[in-house]
Amino acid sequence: MNLRQMEKTPKIGFELAGIPIQFDVTVMFTTIVTCALVLILAIAAARRRSLVPKGLQNAVEMLIEFTQGIVRSNLEGKTAERFYGFAFTLFLFIFIANQLGLMFNVVAEYHDPIPSLHIEAVHEEGHEAGGGEEHNAYAWWKSPTADINVTISMALAITLVAHFLGIRKSAKHYVSHYFQPYWWMFPIHLVDEVAKPVTHGMRLWANIFAGEILIMVLLRGSWYLTGAPLIVWLAYSVLVGLIQAYVFTVLAMVYMAQKIAYD
Amino acid sequence: MDLNILAGALLLAFAAITGGIGNALVFSRYLDGVVRQPEVQRTLFAQTFIGIALVEALPIIAVAFGIMLVLGII
Numbered sequence: 001m002n003l004r005q006m007e008k009t010p011k012i013g014f015e016l017a018g019i020p021i022q023f024d025v026t027v028m029f030t031t032i033v034t035c036a037l038v039l040i041l042a043i044a045a046a047r048r049r050s051l052v053p054k055g056l057q058n059a060v061e062m063l064i065e066f067t068q069g070i071v072r073s074n075l076e077g078k079t080a081e082r083f084y085g086f087a088f089t090l091f092l093f094i095f096i097a098n099q100l101g102l103m104f105n106v107v108a109e110y111h112d113p114i115p116s117l118h119i120e121a122v123h124e125e126g127h128e129a130g131g132g133e134e135h136n137a138y139a140w141w142k143s144p145t146a147d148i149n150v151t152i153s154m155a156l157a158i159t160l161v162a163h164f165l166g167i168r169k170s171a172k173h174y175v176s177h178y179f180q181p182y183w184w185m186f187p188i189h190l191v192d193e194v195a196k197p198v199t200h201g202m203r204l205w206a207n208i209f210a211g212e213i214l215i216m217v218l219l220r221g222s223w224y225l226t227g228a229p230l231i232v233w234l235a236y237s238v239l240v241g242l243i244q245a246y247v248f249t250v251l252a253m254v255y256m257a258q259k260i261a262y263d
Numbered sequence: 264m265d266l267n268i269l270a271g272a273l274l275l276a277f278a279a280i281t282g283g284i285g286n287a288l289v290f291s292r293y294l295d296g297v298v299r300q301p302e303v304q305r306t307l308f309a310q311t312f313i314g315i316a317l318v319e320a321l322p323i324i325a326v327a328f329g330i331m332l333v334l335g336i337i
Contacts, residue, residue, distance in 0.1 A: 203316070206323040210323055210327050210330060213330050243312050250313065
């Protein structure tokens with residue numbers, strides 16, 4: 001399988017006033033799978049609750065207390081309570097989304113084009129690599145967070161909510177904090193506001209994307225040569241997924257706290 | 264096309280160098296702290312990994328773009 005074809009995904013789309021708008025079918029599908037998994041996990045943990053938690057309920061309660069700790073370290077009191085559910089959902093969604101692409105991979109090969117899914121026939125440039133590769137491989141399974149659109153839109157949504165909350169709390173303070181501590185720091189604040197969502201989204205995407213590419217590269221090698229590195233890297237990827245979910249949640253809370261936590 | 268691959272390779276190389284140095288700085292301070300006060304190892308460990316994730320952000324973004332350049336995706 002050509003590495004370059006790994007990033008190809010089936011897409012559906014339409015044209016709006018000459019601008020092509022495309023939706024990634026794979027990412028939409030895996031996003032829904034992630035949502036369903038989060039929901040199933042939450043429902044399964046909340047069934048037959050007992051005062052002394054054990055098993056799954058215990059694990060999820062630990063996770064809830066963990067994310068509540070993240071919120072409490074940035075916000076305080078009544079404000080923090082409003083963000084408990086949000087932080088928990090965000091953490092669980094990103095964590096499960098990061099692990100989805102690690103478990104297995106579904107790649108379908110097409111010999112005929114399917115126009116409705118934007119699956120193309122074999123290109124001329126595809127031939128030059130080898131004689132036998134007459135097919136087109138499309139990925140039907142990958143981590144939703146390995147797609148830059150998903151992570152950037154999550155970061156953008158968090159930034160919008162942060163700005164909205166800041167304006168709602170006090171418009172005067174919101175405007176004036178751009179000129180703190182000196183008025184000429186305004187351009188620096190503007191760069192900061194743009195850089196925050198961009199790096200916030202790109203950090204998560206690049207980590208998961210680079211991890212999946214490296215798994216693909218290691219899978220192509222012989223088992224004797226790359227087997228041990230593959231196992232090590234898979235184990236490390238689970239840790240990376242956990243850390244990135246944690247960092248994304250922490251930063252989301254920090255960015256919101258910057259706008260609304262002041263006295 | 265060849266220049267694209269060279270650019271991607273340079274991105275990967277510099278990401279490796281800078282990421283290595285940055286992570287080493289964070290982790291060496293972590294080890295210093297643990298040697299001085301072994302009882303705070305638990306909290307320091309979590310803090311260290313946040314630090315590493317923050318330090319690694321730009322190198323890993325460079326790695327992603329480098330891979331995309333080398334593979335010819337962009």
